Amino acid sequence: MIEILSNAALATVQDLGRNGSLRWGVGTSGAMDDLALAAGNLMLGNPVGAAGIEIPVFPFKVRFGADCAFALTGADCDARLDERPLLPWWTHRARAGEVLALGVPKGPMRASRALLCLSGGVDVPEVLGSRSTQLRGAFGGFEGRALKRGDVLRCGHDGHGRPTGFGLVPPALAMPLQRDGIAAVRVLPAAEYLAFEPASREAFWDRDWKITAQSDRYGYRLDGEALRPIAPMELLSHGIVPGVIQVPHSGQPIVQMRDAQPSGGYPKFGTVIEADLWRLGQAPIGSRIRFIETTWAQAVAARDEARQWLAKVERMVALHCSARGAR
Template sequence: MIEILSVTGPASVQDLGRFDQYRFGIGTAGAMDDVALRAGNILLGNDENAAGIEIPMVPFRLRFDRDMAFALTGAGVEAEIDGRVIPPWWRSHARAGDLLDIKAMPRGARLYLTVGGGIDVPMVLGSRSTQFRGEFGGLHGRPLQPGDILPCTASAATIGELGVEPAEITLARPNTAADETIVRVVIAGEYDGFDAATQALFWSSSWKITPQSNRYGYRLQGPAVKPRVPIEKRSHGIVPGVIQIPPNGQPIIQMRDAQTSGGYPKIATVIRADLWRVGQARLGSKLRFEQTAYAEALAAEAEMSAYIERLRTIVRLIEEIRTCRSS
């Protein structure tokens, strides 16, 4: 088990999400940066869907109640365990009673703590993810609080230290400014309802992520983008990544806790291979949208999958070498 000692902001238990409940109006939830969660679980020899802790704000402190392996992935981090510095994208070993102090997050927006075997909260509708909107999943359907005890599945996996190259390096987008995130999008259903000048404005603008952004959606600030004539639609299905344009012309990107339907016109959709980049974009930073064809979106998905497969291969080979040396 691990005990939460101090927490800042809405940290929560998340796995990769629930994807078979849309017909009941239940959204996906799940890690905002699924690449980082997968990487942490790969480092630990877990199932890649094992639940971890998503930490969007620091400081954050917890105590390990037994020996176990753990990993920190996602955002850049300044962290220590028992006075020893823990790098990001790194597997390490905690002993019973050790305190993990996560002090700062110099870059990125979300850190993931995974543990050997995974966080063992109950499955709800096929997932351990916390769904804030419905108040279910995770630990009592709410953000973590000081004093919370999280059970962990026992794991016999190797617990030696090991690190991997962060996704932000391997999957970096070219020509990106330090305070700007470029995300690829495909045009959506109501794109042709915007005139050519407005479409060009959407592509050329840098969009500021406002403080009103959260796991439900990222509300952006920039020049008003409005259709030729008001578009009124019945509520219909939407998914994470959809970019809607409300009447004020300021885009909203639907994120992992988004509702499953909405009526605002859709101008574009963030491709799945780049949604994790949005999840790691900090409040106050800027996004820029890059139009992408369907074939290019599939290629980006393949590139992301190849990165995950390389991590699996690297970790497996290192463990095999260690086993051979110890035998």
């Protein structure tokens, strides 16, 4: 088990999301960087969708109440275990009483969220088939809220005897994606795309967009050249999912993220493909992003590439554990 020693805002328990509940008006939630969570779990021998802790604000500290294997993925946070420096995207072993401290993210990847995965996963009750925290609904995760100082979380098992001390090349380096030196994500044009002026459509792809301070797990508000419709649009509220890019009357787009509500009435300009949502989820507030127009076939190929990367992770972990066990 671990004890939270920080009051860092918005650290939450997340798994891969609450699928199948949109019909009841319940959003998906889940880790903003699902690849980081899945990879951390695979390195520990956990089910790929086991719950971990997503940390978006630093510094962050936890104390281990028992021996525990753990993995750090996502942002490189100058991690230390009782002042011993730790590598990112690596598996480690803590002893009872040791303190893990995560500092402000650094490094060339410019990721913004760290994922702490524990051997056996974070043990909290499932709600609607998921352990993810739904902050707006105040359910799931740990008491339906962000973690705070004094909270004690249990994990499934301590991973005793499982090899640690190995790591991965992060997906941002293994599968880089940039446009003109700026981090990029791929987007499918959506239902109302052609209802916007040609100049606005061109500007959306050709210019970079700033992620504003009004961004969070619900949505990323962007700042750039306003997107103008050919004629005013009034739409009935309709279903939306994470990744949908809506355009309110201001013309400044909003990308729906993991805690997005399941319906909305703003025009839909595009959709960030599922395979790239983790890239956007790791983009720091205040940074700039570019959008790359893609096709359905290319979106499916990108999804397959991410799955193949995780399959390679699983094979690498199996080979490492086999080699360590043979010694």
